[in-house]
Amino acid sequence: MNATGGQLTPVVRLRHASIGYGDLAVVRDLDFDLMPGEVVAVLGANGSGKSTLVRGILGLAQLQGGTLELFGIQANRFHDRARIGYVPQRHTAGSALPSTVREVVSSGRLPRLGWFHRLGATDRAAVERAVETVGLSDRMKTPVGELSGGQQRRVLIARALASEPDVLVMDEPTAGVDVSHQRSLAATLRRLADHRVTMLVVSHEIGPLVPMVTRAVVLQEGRKRYDGPLLSSMVGASDAVLEGAEHAHHPDEDHEDDVTPGWVADPRLGG
Amino acid sequence: MEILEFAFMQRALIAALLVGLTAPVVGTFLVQRRLALIGDGMGHVALSGVALGVLTSSSPVWTALIAAVAGAVLIELMRAYGRTSGDVALAVLFYGGIAGGVVLISMSPNGTPANLNSYLFGAITTTTTSDLVVFTVLAAVVLGSVLTLAPRLFAVSNDEEYARATGMNVLALNLLLAVLTAVTVVVSMRVVGLLLISALMIVPNAVAQLTSRSFRSTMVTAVVVGILTSVLGVTASYYTNTPSGGTIVSLTIAVFLLAALTTAFRRRLGARRDRGREYHPHEHGDDCGHPTVVHGDHVDFVHDGHRHAVHGGHYDEH
Ligand SMILES: Nc1ncnc2c1ncn2[C@@H]1O[C@H](COP(=O)(O)OP(=O)(O)OP(=O)(O)O)[C@@H](O)[C@H]1O
Ligand SMILES: [Mg+2]
Ligand SMILES: [Zn+2]
Ligand SMILES: [Zn+2]
Ligand SMILES: [Zn+2]
Numbered sequence: 001m002n003a004t005g006g007q008l009t010p011v012v013r014l015r016h017a018s019i020g021y022g023d024l025a026v027v028r029d030l031d032f033d034l035m036p037g038e039v040v041a042v043l044g045a046n047g048s049g050k051s052t053l054v055r056g057i058l059g060l061a062q063l064q065g066g067t068l069e070l071f072g073i074q075a076n077r078f079h080d081r082a083r084i085g086y087v088p089q090r091h092t093a094g095s096a097l098p099s100t101v102r103e104v105v106s107s108g109r110l111p112r113l114g115w116f117h118r119l120g121a122t123d124r125a126a127v128e129r130a131v132e133t134v135g136l137s138d139r140m141k142t143p144v145g146e147l148s149g150g151q152q153r154r155v156l157i158a159r160a161l162a163s164e165p166d167v168l169v170m171d172e173p174t175a176g177v178d179v180s181h182q183r184s185l186a187a188t189l190r191r192l193a194d195h196r197v198t199m200l201v202v203s204h205e206i207g208p209l210v211p212m213v214t215r216a217v218v219l220q221e222g223r224k225r226y227d228g229p230l231l232s233s234m235v236g237a238s239d240a241v242l243e244g245a246e247h248a249h250h251p252d253e254d255h256e257d258d259v260t261p262g263w264v265a266d267p268r269l270g271g
Numbered sequence: 272m273e274i275l276e277f278a279f280m281q282r283a284l285i286a287a288l289l290v291g292l293t294a295p296v297v298g299t300f301l302v303q304r305r306l307a308l309i310g311d312g313m314g315h316v317a318l319s320g321v322a323l324g325v326l327t328s329s330s331p332v333w334t335a336l337i338a339a340v341a342g343a344v345l346i347e348l349m350r351a352y353g354r355t356s357g358d359v360a361l362a363v364l365f366y367g368g369i370a371g372g373v374v375l376i377s378m379s380p381n382g383t384p385a386n387l388n389s390y391l392f393g394a395i396t397t398t399t400t401s402d403l404v405v406f407t408v409l410a411a412v413v414l415g416s417v418l419t420l421a422p423r424l425f426a427v428s429n430d431e432e433y434a435r436a437t438g439m440n441v442l443a444l445n446l447l448l449a450v451l452t453a454v455t456v457v458v459s460m461r462v463v464g465l466l467l468i469s470a471l472m473i474v475p476n477a478v479a480q481l482t483s484r485s486f487r488s489t490m491v492t493a494v495v496v497g498i499l500t501s502v503l504g505v506t507a508s509y510y511t512n513t514p515s516g517g518t519i520v521s522l523t524i525a526v527f528l529l530a531a532l533t534t535a536f537r538r539r540l541g542a543r544r545d546r547g548r549e550y551h552p553h554e555h556g557d558d559c560g561h562p563t564v565v566h567g568d569h570v571d572f573v574h575d576g577h578r579h580a581v582h583g584g585h586y587d588e589h
Contacts, residue, residue, distance in 0.1 A: 058436040081438030088433060095429050097303045097476065099486040107426035111437040116419055143484050163437070 017066035019056030044219035085165030108162035291501035295493035298472030311469035316342030318372030339453035393464035393516025464516035
């Protein structure tokens with residue numbers, strides 16, 4: 001992601017991209033560049049293809065046409081996956097058997113390690129910093145299934161941070177996270193952004209992220225309808241404007257403010 | 272102990288120890304992957320291998336190993352590349368395996384119903400010395416692979432899609448787990464039997480899950496339960512003259528029921544103690560940021576579309 005000959009290499013570059021599942025093309029003919037240091041919000045109604053776009057970038061949905069480059073390398077030849085941190089759109093992180101916060105977040109560190117390597121001291125420190133960033137340090141040994149929905153979302157964010165990625169791709173990272181933790185997460189993300197961590201964020205609740213968003217992309221039925229600065233009409237009542245629907249409350253949302261998140265958790269954030 | 276004087280019992284007990292150790296370890300990942308019953312399918316497929324061995328008078332352990340591993344690879348490839356009819360394809364393989372096994376064994380001159388029963392439900396007298404050598408090597412392979420790759424197997428079992436997004440070779444890891452499951456099935460074929468082995472992969476984990484708070488401790492507890500019940504089960508089957516597999520599994524299930532009852536009882540006590548607090552851990556207060564509504568003699572806090580009033584140690588809905 002460094003400048004080559006004064007020219008920046010895009011972190012993500014899509015050209016005439018069609019992305020979908022099987023025979024179904026959901027995202028169609030999309031041109032999109034994510035430049036180093038940018039924080040791009042992807043907006044759009046339910047079903048407009050936001051998750052499909054993100055999943056296509058990560059290789060989880062098929063690229064059916066066009067091209068995808070990651071850090072200047074053709075996606076199918078790009079192997080340095082630790083540079084990309086991914087927060088999937090899921091409400092919970094629970095599993096069949098109990099797994100602790102430490103165990104789940106540690107799995108985010110694996111892309112930094114070789115096949116037969118185990119987590120060393122550096123890796124464990126990175127895992128602990130990632131958990132501290134989302135304010136769950138005192139829950140390290142708690143089974144993830146015993147956490148509230150919002151806390152589980154924060155575990156998934158920590159898992160993405162554990163590999164100390166250059167770009168964070170987040171699909172609804174704050175859905176179900178209470179307002180106060182949204183604010184502190186936003187503060188953390190802002191500090192990461194200040195240190196040139198690139199971000200692609202899908203969110204219905206961009207409110208707390210507004211100050212850091214450098215660009216917005218609006219999808220509608222799989223096509224790009226807007227690509228430019230975030231407009232005030234997209235914030236706050238964003239859902240109403242974008243979807244023509246009223247914001248629904250999620251009764252199962254978490255609303256704790258029992259933990260003070262650590263704000264300085266990544267070494268790149270400086271002292 | 273008099274039973275240790277018999278060489279066949281020594282072999283059966285060592286085989287039981289190997290099974291009790293490996294089956295729960297593999298099972299921990301299978302349960303986490305929500306594929307608990309795959310071991311059962313591989314037992315079915317292995318039966319065809321056993322039958323081929325009996326029919327051709329070659330060692331049934333080796334033919335079972337070949338059949339089970341081939342079945343495991345086929346199942347994983349069908350899961351990875353198969354279309355919607357994946358379930359049906361699996362069913363065909365599973366029932367084809369057991370039907371073929373039963374038919375082939377009945378065709379063989381030395382295939383008696385008693386013979387078949389011992390393969391299906393385990394027997395303490397059937398483990399030979401050469402079986403034991405093979406089982407020991409196979410168990411060492413399973414444990415070695417699992418312990419080396421545990422972090423990755425955990426990642427894939429816990430969240431396959433995330434593992435794929437981080438560039439892990441998900442197919443290779445899934446294939447490995449399937450092959451290790453097949454190998455474990457073969458290690459278990461003498462004392463536990465092909466129809467019951469899956470139980471020893473799953474039930475110890477079901478017990479462990481009730482008492483553990485981490486993946487690692489779940490696995491350790493499951494192994495302890497697995498070793499105890501398989502060694503005790505083999506011993507008991509000597510005295511009761513029952514199929515060892517059936518005895519072991521009955522014992523494991525008894526342990527599970529006991530653990531489940533104890534846990535339910537404890538939970539009920541615990542829940543009574545801190546009802547109200549448990550489900551609403553947030554402490555509303557002057558500066559918690561939630562809008563307030565003065566309501567007669569108290570204040571309600573509004574969040575997520577409802578109004579909560581602090582009342583003693585709990586919150587009322589107003
Ligand atoms: N795994 C899948 N297989 C087939 N079709 C899918 C799959 N996932 C999503 N789709 C389809 O793709 C379309 C876009 O879905 P997508 O999840 O990208 O929307 P979204 O913009 O993320 O919506 P939301 O705001 O609800 O998260 C939907 O019509 C959906 O039916
Ligand atoms: Mg989505
Ligand atoms: Zn409050
Ligand atoms: Zn409440
Ligand atoms: Zn009230």
